[in-house]
Amino acid sequence: xxxxxxxxxxxxxxxxxxxxxxxxxxxxxxxxxxxxxxxxxxxxxxxxxxxxxxxxxxxxxxxxxxxxxxxxxxxxxxxxxxxxxxxxxxxxxxxxxxxxxxxxxxxxxxxxxxxxxxxxxxxxxxxxxxxxxxxxxxxxxxxxxxxxxxxxxxxxxxxxxxxxxxxxxxxxxxxxxxxxxxxxxxxxxxxxxxxxxxxxxxxxxxxxxxxxxxxxxxxxxxxxxxxxxxxxxxxxxxxxxxxxxxxxxxxxxxxxxxxxxxxxxxxxxxxxxxxxxxxxxxxxxxxxxxxxxxxxxxxxxxxxxxxxxxxxxxxxxxxxxxxxxxxxxxxxxxxxxxxxxxxxxxxxxxxxxxxxxxxxxxxxxxxxxxxxxxxxxxxxxxxxxxxxxxxxxxxxxxxxxxxxxxxxxxxxxxxxxxxxxxxxxxxxxxxxxxxxxxxxxxxxxxxxxxxxxxxxxxxxxxxxxxxxxxxxxxxxxxxxxxxxxxxxxxxxxxxxxxxx
Numbered sequence: 001x002x003x004x005x006x007x008x009x010x011x012x013x014x015x016x017x018x019x020x021x022x023x024x025x026x027x028x029x030x031x032x033x034x035x036x037x038x039x040x041x042x043x044x045x046x047x048x049x050x051x052x053x054x055x056x057x058x059x060x061x062x063x064x065x066x067x068x069x070x071x072x073x074x075x076x077x078x079x080x081x082x083x084x085x086x087x088x089x090x091x092x093x094x095x096x097x098x099x100x101x102x103x104x105x106x107x108x109x110x111x112x113x114x115x116x117x118x119x120x121x122x123x124x125x126x127x128x129x130x131x132x133x134x135x136x137x138x139x140x141x142x143x144x145x146x147x148x149x150x151x152x153x154x155x156x157x158x159x160x161x162x163x164x165x166x167x168x169x170x171x172x173x174x175x176x177x178x179x180x181x182x183x184x185x186x187x188x189x190x191x192x193x194x195x196x197x198x199x200x201x202x203x204x205x206x207x208x209x210x211x212x213x214x215x216x217x218x219x220x221x222x223x224x225x226x227x228x229x230x231x232x233x234x235x236x237x238x239x240x241x242x243x244x245x246x247x248x249x250x251x252x253x254x255x256x257x258x259x260x261x262x263x264x265x266x267x268x269x270x271x272x273x274x275x276x277x278x279x280x281x282x283x284x285x286x287x288x289x290x291x292x293x294x295x296x297x298x299x300x301x302x303x304x305x306x307x308x309x310x311x312x313x314x315x316x317x318x319x320x321x322x323x324x325x326x327x328x329x330x331x332x333x334x335x336x337x338x339x340x341x342x343x344x345x346x347x348x349x350x351x352x353x354x355x356x357x358x359x360x361x362x363x364x365x366x367x368x369x370x371x372x373x374x375x376x377x378x379x380x381x382x383x384x385x386x387x388x389x390x391x392x393x394x395x396x397x398x399x400x401x402x403x404x405x406x407x408x409x410x411x412x413x414x415x416x417x418x419x420x421x422x423x424x425x426x427x428x429x430x431x432x433x434x435x436x437x438x439x440x441x442x443x444x445x446x447x448x449x450x451x452x453x454x455x456x457x458x459x460x461x462x463x464x465x466x467x468x469x470x471x472x473x474x475x476x477x478x479x480x481x482x483x484x485x486x487x488x489x490x491x492x493x494x495x496x497x498x499x500x
Contacts, residue, residue: 031120034098036127037219044091044108045117053110054091060104070095070106080130099127099220100152126153128220138227142261142296144202147224149214151195163197166221168210205263206230206319231255231262231297231318238313238325245333246362246395247306251326253299253316261296264319271312277301283309307364308332333363333396349403352413356396366390368400370413377413 034040044054059067068074071085071093084096091108103123107116129150139145151163165173173182186203190196197214209228215221234254243249255262267277267288275281277288289302299316311330317323338353356363368377368388377388378400391399402409 031122033122033124036098036100036123036125037217038098039094039096040098040121042093042095042106042108042119042121044093054087054108055110056085056087056093056106056108058104058106097131097220098123099129099131100125100154101127101129124154124156126151126157126216126220128214128216128222130222131220132222134223134225136225136227138229139204140229140257140259140261141205141231142263143204144200145204145226147199147201147212147214147226149197149199149222151197151216151220153195158193163192164215165197165199166211166213166215168208168212203263204228229257229260231260231265231299231322232257233316233318233322233324236322236324238327240327240329242329242331243306244331244358244360244362245307245364248302248304249306249328251301251303251314251316251328253301253324255297255299255318258295258297262299262318265292265299266317267301268315268317269312270315270325277303277314305364306330331358331361333361333398334358344405346405346407348405349401350405351391352400352402354398354400356398359394359396362395363398366398368413 032040032042042056044056055072056070057067058070070081071087073079073082073085080101081095086094088094093106093108095102100123103121105118105120107118109116129152137145137147167173167182171182183201186201188200188202190198197216199212199214201208206228209226212224212226213221214224232255234256235252239252241249241251251267253265253267268274269277272283275283277284279285279288284303287304289304291298291300291302299318301314301316303310308330311328314326314328315323316326333356336355336357338355342350342352344350352368368390369375370377378390387403389401389403391397391401400413
């Protein structure tokens with residue numbers, strides 16, 4: 001037996017040279033030649049039939065493989081024959097699903113003293129290492145996986161001519177271009193011509209889960225069961241959070257397993273027709289921050305500088321499947337009750353009061369207008385006139401200060417959308433201070449009431465005096481005694497008694 005071996009691993013070719021006139025000894029059999037994937041029956045010429053226990057051994061001198069038991073299976077080296085080798089009643093050995101690695105010298109023996117009966121097995125074609133073996137692999141989404149598949153061929157065969165990968169969902173590929181289309185640059189294959197048909201898939205997602213099979217010649221294959229550990233949300237119940245305008249809020253969304261690296265997820269605002277949360281969106285520009293870049297399993301969303309427009313329901317969706325919801329309530333500004341009339345002197349300043357009831361409220365949008373002209377005096381967006389200024393200290397205060405008043409400043413002022421009506425009256429020249437006018441009116445009214453009361457008292461007194469001057473007279477024919485009393489404030493009352 002002559003064999004040549006190349007530098008490539010497990011590449012060899014063997015030739016059995018028979019010399020004419022030479023007869024094989026009784027301990028040697030003619031070589032058996034089979035193709036990879038086939039089966040073979042190796043006879044054993046055991047003359048001592050009294051021994052029921054027979055052992056089959058294997059050795060490959062070219063590969064420097066020490067001899068070991070094929071059947072019964074060696075606990076360490078003979079494992080590749082498990083479930084493939086079987087000894088029959090006539091001591092013959094059958095091997096199924098042959099591979100190139102099965103090529104070598106076999107012999108049977110019953111006892112140490114019995115002669116060995118050799119048979120050399122030649123294998124042609126290509127075979128997959130660890131043929132028909134199934135390997136279970138588990139990975140997290142976002143990670144990479146290496147599916148090892150090595151094909152050993154004899155010199156007259158090439159591995160790339162009869163090779164294919166079977167993928168999940170019953171897909172089959174034979175060329176690299178097909179893998180590129182399916183995995184969009186996430187895969188890498190090695191040098192097929194060298195027999196390395198392994199597949200490397202990176203940036204895994206849950207859709208990559210399934211059964212992968214490396215096939216050669218349609219009969220040799222190796223299976224890989226790939227499981228992708230996806231994101232299981234820590235919390236799926238709806239959460240409600242209440243914040244003030246101007247505050248920040250953290251919308252929680254995370255995976256239970258911190259090793260999970262979900263790639264396909266998004267935050268949306270349900271009331272805005274599913275508007276996706278992003279710094280590119282005008283409503284959320286420079287307001288949102290994600291944490292998944294540093295901690296992939298943390299998908300929470302931070303929104304800063306909140307406004308009333310941000311109120312609503314937010315949804316965190318993973319792989320278009322699992323979702324969690326957060327209800328955000330923004331406490332807006334409820335205006336306090338203030339005096340709605342102001343009186344001031346031309347050339348002075350006046351403050352039109354306006355503030356929120358809750359001192360923690362920080363309204364961002366506001367506007368003061370002059371109702372008569374529908375003229376915007378000042379707003380959060382622009383400062384129209386330097387004489388008009390919003391007082392924002394503290395932040396819930398929205399009062400308007402008007403400096404250097406003129407007669408044209410008089411009129412009705414309103415704060416947009418807050419239903420606050422304020423009136424400014426100017427142009428009083430007879431008094432130096434508006435409050436003096438109020439005191440003057442009060443004194444005039446008091447004087448009128450006092451004079452009216454005095455006149456009424458004089459009139460009542462005169463009327464009583466006229467009534468008191470009338471005398472009460474007694475009848476002439478009566479003997480009874482009468483007493484006449486005259487009431488007068490200017491005279492002393494007198495009493496007259498008739499003598500009996």
